Amino acid sequence: DTEVTQTPKHLVMGMTNKKSLKCEQHMGHRAMYWYKQKAKKPPELMFVYSYEKLSINESVPSRFSPECPNSSLLNLHLHALQPEDSALYLCASSQEAGTEYGYTFGSGTRLTVV
Amino acid sequence: DAKTTQPPSMDCAEGRAANLPCNHSTISGNEYVYWYRQIHSQGPQYIIHGLKNNETNEMASLIITEDRKSSTLILPHATLRDTAVYYCIVRVAISQGNLIFGKGTKLSVKP
Numbered sequence: 001d002t003e004v005t006q007t008p009k010h011l012v013m014g015m016t017n018k019k020s021l022k023c024e025q026h027m028g029h030r031a032m033y034w035y036k037q038k039a040k041k042p043p044e045l046m047f048v049y050s051y052e053k054l055s056i057n058e059s060v061p062s063r064f065s066p067e068c069p070n071s072s073l074l075n076l077h078l079h080a081l082q083p084e085d086s087a088l089y090l091c092a093s094s095q096e097a098g099t100e101y102g103y104t105f106g107s108g109t110r111l112t113v114v
Numbered sequence: 115d116a117k118t119t120q121p122p123s124m125d126c127a128e129g130r131a132a133n134l135p136c137n138h139s140t141i142s143g144n145e146y147v148y149w150y151r152q153i154h155s156q157g158p159q160y161i162i163h164g165l166k167n168n169e170t171n172e173m174a175s176l177i178i179t180e181d182r183k184s185s186t187l188i189l190p191h192a193t194l195r196d197t198a199v200y201y202c203i204v205r206v207a208i209s210q211g212n213l214i215f216g217k218g219t220k221l222s223v224k225p
Binding site for chain 2: 004033042043088092099103104108
């Protein structure tokens with residue numbers, strides 16, 4: 001298995017809802033990442049997990065809460081989002097956080113906040 | 115991490131080689147050059163990376179100048195499916211989490 005799987009592919013949520021995005025990989029990678037991508041912009045790094053511990057939080061608002069329950073799974077919990085949080089949320093993984101090798105990205109979850 | 119400069123857009127005829135340039139004049143000695151691409155509505159895809167030497171894989175070739183201040187990604191026989199945004203990124207491999215995307219080059223392959 002050489003893929004990063006993200007679910008759901010599309011999500012529409014209200015500003016008072018609580019939802020979660022899920023990311024899974026079975027490549028034995030020990031680093032996992034969340035990126036946010038607005039339309040026609042490059043992806044922006046949000047969080048980095050290394051060996052299931054949060055190692056980088058790029059000053060992301062607390063309404064985004066990441067969780068890494070095990071080495072294969074990464075969640076992003078969403079609460080009280082704003083319409084401007086609508087974006088494509090991408091998950092990625094790599095062998096290690098400090099590896100020379102490339103990242104494998106999932107296809108993303110397209111989030112719309114109404 | 116060093117910044118990169120890429121042309122915003124390029125066109126290429128189908129079947130011809132696509133040569134995508136990247137300037138990284140402030141690159142440090144321990145920074146690698148990476149190329150990723152993103153086809154519309156998909157996640158980015160790793161293409162190739164290198165430190166000093168030219169590199170080739172099944173997808174592309176990476177040519178790095180001797181002074182390492184610039185590089186070129188070569189897709190030898192571009193197809194319509196190669197239409198995508200191509201990102202050139204420089205990063206220190208032994209640091210964490212800093213795969214930082216710039217604006218990239220939108221490559222349009224035309225019949």
